[in-house]
Amino acid sequence: MVKTRVEKLCTDPEIYIIRVDDDEIKYFEAAWYIPEGITYNAYLVKLDGANVLVDLTKADYTDLFLEELKKLVDPKEITHVILNHTEPDHSGALPAFLEANGHRAQLIGTAFARNLVEGFYGKEAVKNFKVVKDGEELSIGGKTFRFITIPWVHWPDSMITYLVEDKIIFGCDAGGGYSIPETIDDSDEEVVKRYLPYVTKYIVTVIGHYHKYIVQSINKLKKLGIVEEAKMILPGHGLAWCKNPKRIFEFYERVGAGVPEKDKVLVIYDSMYGFVERRMKIVIDELKKLGKKPVVYRFTDKEAPAVSDILGEVPSAEALVIGASTYEAEIHPTIRYALLEILDKANYEKPVLIVGAYGWGGVAGRKIETLITRSKFDHVATIESKGMPTEEDEAKLREAVRKLVEWSS
Numbered sequence: 571m572v573k574t575r576v577e578k579l580c581t582d583p584e585i586y587i588i589r590v591d592d593d594e595i596k597y598f599e600a601a602w603y604i605p606e607g608i609t610y611n612a613y614l615v616k617l618d619g620a621n622v623l624v625d626l627t628k629a630d631y632t633d634l635f636l637e638e639l640k641k642l643v644d645p646k647e648i649t650h651v652i653l654n655h656t657e658p659d660h661s662g663a664l665p666a667f668l669e670a671n672g673h674r675a676q677l678i679g680t681a682f683a684r685n686l687v688e689g690f691y692g693k694e695a696v697k698n699f700k701v702v703k704d705g706e707e708l709s710i711g712g713k714t715f716r717f718i719t720i721p722w723v724h725w726p727d728s729m730i731t732y733l734v735e736d737k738i739i740f741g742c743d744a745g746g747g748y749s750i751p752e753t754i755d756d757s758d759e760e761v762v763k764r765y766l767p768y769v770t771k772y773i774v775t776v777i778g779h780y781h782k783y784i785v786q787s788i789n790k791l792k793k794l795g796i797v798e799e800a801k802m803i804l805p806g807h808g809l810a811w812c813k814n815p816k817r818i819f820e821f822y823e824r825v826g827a828g829v830p831e832k833d834k835v836l837v838i839y840d841s842m843y844g845f846v847e848r849r850m851k852i853v854i855d856e857l858k859k860l861g862k863k864p865v866v867y868r869f870t871d872k873e874a875p876a877v878s879d880i881l882g883e884v885p886s887a888e889a890l891v892i893g894a895s896t897y898e899a900e901i902h903p904t905i906r907y908a909l910l911e912i913l914d915k916a917n918y919e920k921p922v923l924i925v926g927a928y929g930w931g932g933v934a935g936r937k938i939e940t941l942i943t944r945s946k947f948d949h950v951a952t953i954e955s956k957g958m959p960t961e962e963d964e965a966k967l968r969e970a971v972r973k974l975v976e977w978s979s
């Protein structure tokens with residue numbers, strides 16, 4: 571059941587988190603399988619003569635959200651709504667909020683955000699919209715709010731809001747992750763350790779297509795000095811970072827750059843009748859002999875891993891091995907889908923070994939090779955052969971694995 575959690579994060583200034591814990595969602599953006607769920611975080615900043623709402627929640631949970639908001643403040647007394655990013659997981663409740671607010675609040679966002687709000691919710695919603703530029707500051711309730719654009723993290727409208735005197739960053743998508751953490755903030759290291767893989771999965775599936783902009787944006791914020799000095803980083807999903815705030819942006823930077831974990835090799839393959847699998851067993855055996863740690867995802871007639879989980883493994887891999895059957899003169903459909911998503915969402919400079927098996931004509935290996943050579947990945951070798959692997963095939967596979975390992979070290 572979807573629940574809400576509300577907590578006061580600090581007293582001076584008074585800041586509350588209103589977190590909607592969505593455990594009913596199955597596919598984020600109707601695409602990414604997330605049985606772990608997600609949270610949508612909004613923040614209320616109560617100041618002298620002003621109440622500022624930072625982002626909202628998904629339309630489905632508007633009633634739950636307004637119910638909690640009303641316990642903290644009369645919605646009519648909200649003076650400003652900051653829209654760091656207008657994707658409807660954060661802005662869906664806006665029309666109902668504006669009605670409850672009597673359209674008194676001034677909305678604040680980038681020019682792109684204004685455009686999107688008008689498109690999503692109509693002209694009425696943007697009647698009182700203040701467009702802010704990169705670096706612009708507004709004085710609200712005795713505090714300075716600085717707006718810093720971070721385009722493509724996640725949409726062109728995206729910005730963060732920096733509460734200057736208190737050194738607090740409101741990041742929306744920047745700093746977010748999947749799952750419903752047990753705690754509100756990062757004070758429990760065990761919770762953080764369990765949570766971080768869901769951050770990687772979130773980054774790659776949602777923002778991965780723009781991952782170079784993650785690195786650029788974090789660098790921009792670092793140069794401004796605000797990552798180092800931040801006392802809190804409060805994202806629109808997942809944990810609030812109050813104990814070690816810069817950790818989450820440094821983590822984002824590493825995922826954006828695809829910094830590998832030592833010895834991790836991602837192995838993905840399909841096997842309809844065991845011919846690819848026989849080859850992959852040789853590959854995995856050779857990888858282990860060379861001290862590597864293969865992480866294996868396989869599609870068979872008994873299992874089909876979620877592509878969203880595979881995507882979450884790519885940034886931290888040193889190298890990839892992709893195994894595929896030829897299927898109707900194409901790449902097997904499961905690997906084709908997984909590969910196209912990897913190339914779109916997790917396109918990193920990492921070495922790739924391709925392994926193929928076929929019955930009467932090898933096509934999959936060649937087609938994967940074409941896709942890989944057109945991407946940022948480095949093509950190491952393609953070893954493709956017919957039916958059961960021969961001794962000669964085995965020798966070629968082991969040699970190709972040695973080449974892959976050399977390439978990645």
Ligand code: FEO
Nearest residue numbers: 657659724743806
């Ligand atoms: Fe969480 Fe891009 O929205």
